[in-house]
Amino acid sequence: MILPAFQYHQPQTIAEAVAIANSCNGDFDFVSGGTDLLPNYKDRLNPRANVISLSGIKELYEISPTKIGAMARLVDIENSKNLHERLPVIPHTAAQIATPLIRESGTVGGNIMLDTRCFYFNQTWFWRDSKDYCLKADGDTCLVVPQEKICYATYSGDLAPVFMILGTTFVLEGPDGRREVSSQNFFTHDGITRNVKLPEEILTHVIIPSQAQTWRANYMKLRVRDSMDFPVMGAAIAIELNERTIEYLRIALTGVATTPLLFDEITDALVGDQLTEDLIDDVSDDIMNRVTPYRNVAYSPQYRKAMIGVYLKRMLRGFLPA
Ligand SMILES: Cc1cc2nc3c(=O)[nH]c(=O)nc-3n(C[C@H](O)[C@H](O)[C@H](O)COP(=O)(O)OP(=O)(O)OC[C@H]3O[C@@H](n4cnc5c(N)ncnc54)[C@H](O)[C@@H]3O)c2cc1C
The missing domain is CATH 3.30.390.50 (CO dehydrogenase flavoprotein, C-terminal domain)
Incomplete structure (x- = not known):
């Protein structure tokens, strides 16, 4: 379980992060808490040459009942007095994600953007080499639904369904500026592309209607x-x-x-x-x-x-x- 080598970038602003992403010719990943991405890298699941950390971008940490920054840690959501009083379902859900140790690092943005999961994908390279690779990592066939040409890995994030029932909007920022996408229109039926976010776009925050x-x-x-x-x-x-x-x-x-x-x-x-x-x-x-x-x-x-x-x-x- 050793990480592959990669170039680590630590921008301080959204604009800087987007510019670095733009210069990587698609060979990069953003990382927030790393609790999903880095275990996948250790299993040699689509590692990239560049990893761009969002942890230095101060404006991504806000937590309020109408706006949650993508870098807000799950533990801070779980313990937010304001959210407990106004939107208790969000801390209630955050508290059920993974373990206390993982919630210390894991973030809201990473949770929404969680990679889809599958028996044939979330395995070591050694296991996958013996079984045959799947469409999402190194192979050309989905081992769950072989007759289809898309990946059938399962979306397994806890917060997304809660954000959907609350009518939230996801805010993205990339090379072409800022745009808002309703949480109900964000996800797409393919375990590889997963959603409408463009590779160089960052999920910056979630807007929650006050009516919620x-x-x-x-x-x-x-x-x-x-x-x-x-x-x-x-x-x-x-x-x-x-x-x-x-x-x-x-x-x-x-x-x-x-x-x-x-x-x-x-x-x-x-x-x-x-x-x-x-x-x-x-x-x-x-x-x-x-x-x-x-x-x-x-x-x-x-x-x-x-x-x-x-x-x-x-x-x-x-x-x-x-
Ligand atoms: C043992 C274990 C148990 C777990 N249990 C659960 C569970 O019960 N429920 C659950 O939902 N999750 C679970 N997880 C997964 C993970 O810990 C959480 O989903 C966590 O919230 C991910 O956040 P992160 O900041 O660590 O994401 P990262 O690993 O940093 O990133 C995850 C993905 O999102 C992308 N990304 C992250 N932030 C952004 C952003 N702002 N903009 C664009 N892209 C971004 C990354 O490029 C990467 O593809 C578990 C993980 C482990 C190891």
Whole structure:
């Protein structure tokens, strides 16, 4: 587990970081906490000749209930009094990511930008050499869905579904300036390209609408070991009720597809309906039936699919008025 050699850059501004990236002819990665990128480098998973650290850029560290900088550490989100008071679902979710030690280094930006995961990808070079390489690293075929020409690795970040149900916007800055992308339009169905961010663009921060502070929200994840593991199914729900009448409802999942999934086409139609036991069963089963997890992370696709229904029912019942 020795890191390959690379040139390390430590810019102090966003403009400097983008300029360095531009000069690397595509042979670079940005690094924040390094808790995802560097273990992958040790496994010789697509290492680059240049690594550009974002840790020296002061403006990326802000934490407030309407704006979170990409370099905000998970531990600082977990302990933010302001977020606990105004948007408790964000620290609640951050506290479930990895381990306390990893949360000391891991960041919000790195969590959103997390590389997709797969049994055939997250392995040592030695393992991959014996099995055959996959499409995403050194090979030419996806070993999960060989008949397809895209990568089916699973998106496994915890924060993205929470940012989606809260209606957040991701801010990117690159050679062509700054642009904003809605979190629901950010991710793309290919485990290699993963999202609409251009290689030289930096994710600078997340904007959270102030209205999100009026919604109730929750996040629950299924994982092998509660002490440290990635979600193999994670569910996020935001809701606003007037007594039992649904005024706002959004549901998102992670760990079950190449991207986090949002189900507005189902939940928008429920605005104005009463939150009843029957509605909870119907919406949970409807969402569960639309998802087909791949056989490329822990637990069987059938079990993870069944758990979507179980978790959604459990979470939605938690919002029922007493
Ligand atoms: C044992 C273990 C358990 C883990 N468990 C979980 C878990 O339960 N849930 C979970 O979600 N994650 C988990 N992780 C993954 C990881 O620790 C976290 O996702 C963490 O938040 C990643 O942040 P980072 O700053 O370390 O990212 P890095 O490793 O620095 O970067 C990750 C990726 O994002 C890119 N990137 C980072 N910041 C930016 C930016 N601002 N702009 C553009 N690109 C950027 C990098 O180029 C890289 O591709 C685990 C990791 C380990 C080793």
